[in-house]
Amino acid sequence: MASETRQLFIGGESVPALEGRTTDDLNPFTGEVHAVVAAGSVEDVTRAVDAAQEAFAGWAATPPSARRKILLKAADLLETRTAEVVALMAAEVGGVGGWAGFNVVLASNILREAAAAVSQPVGEVLTTDTPGQLSLALREPLGVVAAFAPWNAPVILSTRAVAAPLAAGNTVVLKPSEDAPIAAGLFIAGVLHEAGLPAGVLNVVTNAPEDAAEVAKALITDSRVRAVNFTGSTEVGRIVGTLAAQHLKPAVLELGGKNSLLVLDDADLDHSVDAATFGSFHNAGQICMSVDRVLVHESVAEEFTAKLVAKVGSLPHGDPADPGTVIGPVINQRSADRVANLVAEAVENGARVRTGNDGTATVLDNVSPSMRIFREEIFGPAVVVVPVADDDEAVAIANDTEHGLTAGIMTEDSQRGFGLARRIQTGIVHVGNQTVDDEPQAPFGGVKASGYGRFGGRWGVEAFSATRWVTIASEHGHFPF
Known part of the structure; x- marks a missing residue:
């Protein structure tokens, strides 16, 4: 018998899928049902993007100190829930205690690094040949970001999927892996909401495995989604990257390795x-x-x-x-x-x-x-x-x-x-070390078929920002005709 039932998280509330469908979340060790979760559809993706789009202007205008406070509080809250993560990862993805504990430590530090990033400079003054002109390069949030989190390091990678976009002032719709809908999505949304993240800034759509491609496509191709970040297999990453490129959307892809x-x-x-x-x-x-x-x-x-x-x-x-x-x-x-x-x-x-x-x-x-x-x-x-x-x-x-x-x-x-x-x-x-290492302030990502773009530190914030050129004339210029 399922130990719990979980809904979608849209607009700051837990809501059932519009079609009322659910899917089983299995324990990989016992094979038993760990939880029953809502099976979202294309229509649920649309209402999640609706919520994110509605929340964007307010979140982008939120003072950096307020955004920092929420992210720091979320980091502290996450650490207090270590025992819960250990139990959750054992039941949902078969993760042992030490691995689950590391997920908490690194995810908390990802949130703290994101909190530090909110006060990075948002532009620079450029040289110009135009007399009396101030020339600026300004960094601004993109809008709604589509995020995809895998099951294998679910708390780390769901946190990484949303932290830098949120720090930069974007709103997010997160689609977690069907193998870890709670640990790779609903859990971190709950922590951030408890920490004070406004309604609609982060939304989570879970789905049944058979609907994964359709739900992902709907999210990536929604015209209001302005960027994509995906962590997962190279095989699926090729599809995600191709789809994003067809719609002229930037993507950060962290894929497989050999x-x-x-x-x-x-x-x-x-x-x-x-x-x-x-x-x-x-x-x-x-x-x-x-x-x-x-x-x-x-x-x-x-x-x-x-x-x-x-x-x-x-x-x-x-x-x-x-x-x-x-x-x-x-x-x-x-x-x-x-x-x-x-x-x-x-x-x-x-x-x-x-x-x-x-x-x-x-x-x-x-x-x-x-x-x-x-x-x-x-x-x-x-x-x-x-x-x-x-x-x-x-x-x-x-x-x-x-x-x-x-x-x-x-x-x-x-x-x-x-x-x-x-x-x-x-x-x-x-x-002098083996291959498995991660620090939130370092540029994390691969080359070749392991993906492109970087998570971590200033690189993560830059990946989910747009740079604009703005000039301000302090005197009337001369025109040749």
Whole structure:
């Protein structure tokens, strides 16, 4: 039996879908219904945009100090609800306690960073050749922003989807993932509303899985929506980006990754094993930044792999609500089957399973570029280890992918690591660390098929602002005719 029923959030109120439809929100560990949520339609998208459009002028004119106060209060409120987030993420997305707690910490700091951004300069004085003229570049909010939040880091990524747009003075319609309608949408809307966000400034439309494409299209193509931000798979990101471009709307897309961790011959192997294990299997590998390929110097490859196998094989799996669990379930059976198929196809073609391959954390070696697991994003609890002859081969393999999100370089020589970092084609590189890292003040995003645009700090505010040129003449100019 469902533990709760949740409605859409439009105009500051919880309201049922116009058609009265609902959809089940499942617990990925038990398979039981965690909640029943409203299944919004195209008509619900329209009324959410109606509310956002109506609220825009007032929110854009709200003094920066008032916007800052709301965002800071929301950050504090979010921290007081840590226990609620831990329970929610365990039940809705299979997230273990440590991952849920990190979601709270980072999301709270995203709100605080957004609060700091509201008082950034909103323009600059330009030089001009026109006598007696003041020439200005002014930054202004765009209007209604369409935001899409995924299920895998639901509190972090729903907060990131709305924080910078709100700080810049926009209003937002948020469509959360069908796999996390509460944690990736309704929850953060409730926190911000409790913190004093005016009605209509943030609206949430949940939907049934079969309606996802239609609802998303209606939101992106509404003429009053002026920008789009999407975090999710590259496959869906291509559709979202294409649709936004067809309607001449800017988009920020943070998509998938095929991330490499380079372990150089001078690396501390025990530390590198800890880093690789965390980077590969945190949240069961369901992070866009997860390590998919460990590229380790051949002189230390077998020693490193043996140590990695021993550590990974000891990781506790099971109920995400159990504080001792390190690796919980993947989000659904479809995802589990996809990862299992990637592993099975690799084994059929000569790869060797060193540990796992039964739904648990899996380490493979003897992989080759012809295997799908070598080239496709895994997004699950598996990683491949690839010996390399030297730094040049490691860089070549790291770059041999359509993706370009993040990379890590394990070395005790930071100068050597920095030199390699400059050669790796990703939006993010960590020298002396693994691939999974995030800070709200940093420019977060990828290159190539990992997307474009940046969240974080001033880059996030700029992404959801328009720059206008305004001049003011202090004297009458001369016209040639």
